[in-house]
Amino acid sequence: xxxxxxxxxxxxxxxxxxxxxxxxxxxxxxxxxxxxxxxxxxxxxxxxxxxxxxxxxxxxxxxxxxxxxxxxxxxxxxxxxxxxxxxxxxxxxxxxxxxxxxxxxxxxxxxxxxxxxxxxxxxxxxxxxxxxxxxxxxxxxxxxxxxxxxxxxxxxxxxxxxxxxxxxxxxxxxxxxxxxxxxxxxxxxxxxxxxxxxxxxxxxxxxxxxxxxxxxxxxxxxxxxxxxxxxxxxxxxxxxxxxxxxxxxxxxxxxx
Numbered sequence: 272x273x274x275x276x277x278x279x280x281x282x283x284x285x286x287x288x289x290x291x292x293x294x295x296x297x298x299x300x301x302x303x304x305x306x307x308x309x310x311x312x313x314x315x316x317x318x319x320x321x322x323x324x325x326x327x328x329x330x331x332x333x334x335x336x337x338x339x340x341x342x343x344x345x346x347x348x349x350x351x352x353x354x355x356x357x358x359x360x361x362x363x364x365x366x367x368x369x370x371x372x373x374x375x376x377x378x379x380x381x382x383x384x385x386x387x388x389x390x391x392x393x394x395x396x397x398x399x400x401x402x403x404x405x406x407x408x409x410x411x412x413x414x415x416x417x418x419x420x421x422x423x424x425x426x427x428x429x430x431x432x433x434x435x436x437x438x439x440x441x442x443x444x445x446x447x448x449x450x451x452x453x454x455x456x457x458x459x460x461x462x463x464x465x466x467x468x469x470x471x472x473x474x475x476x477x478x479x480x481x482x483x484x485x486x487x488x489x490x491x492x493x494x495x496x497x498x499x500x501x502x503x504x505x506x507x508x509x510x511x512x513x514x515x516x517x518x519x520x521x522x523x524x525x526x527x
Contacts, residue, residue, distance in 0.1 A: 300482025306489040313490030322450030328457015357382025380492035
């Protein structure tokens, strides 16, 4: 059963009891998985395939900057404010070696559907301000010390025995050009010297595309309500010419 421009692909059962249906947009390439989990809680996982071939920490840095505002909601904190009003426990995200995922959990489907296009606007069309990069990623504070949320986060764990051992293991396991050997979070030496605002913006352009975005939604949200909201957001994607060509991220300039 097609829902608007979204083509039904298949349905499988998870854990032998939870139907999971897959849909894909014929216009933008956006993929949607709906898992009909019983209960009032609705979860959203907005996943993108991402990788890095250096230790600049671009996937991790970008994840932080996405929450600073979007084209239609250009203010820091707006997303969490609206999420809380929709009975959500805030928003969150994680960066892994081969994917970045933005999450939200809330009570009830109505609030989730209302928040969905706002969250997606932050993911695909963040403002990525240079001032936000300075404060969130790296700057020199009034005492002449290196600072920044990302910098301090990586500084706290980079030289732990666990991190050093794990990174050394990855370097040996994946020789040559392979994203699995990189420090996705960024090494502080790189964050200080080679990571730049322009690199982050270019990374977003290369990977944060609708055909590389997969929405996994669990709970009792009505498919017709979700796709009604997605149709509105797809109109923006099309108007921004984000899908002129379905370029795969692994065919981008980041693969050498």
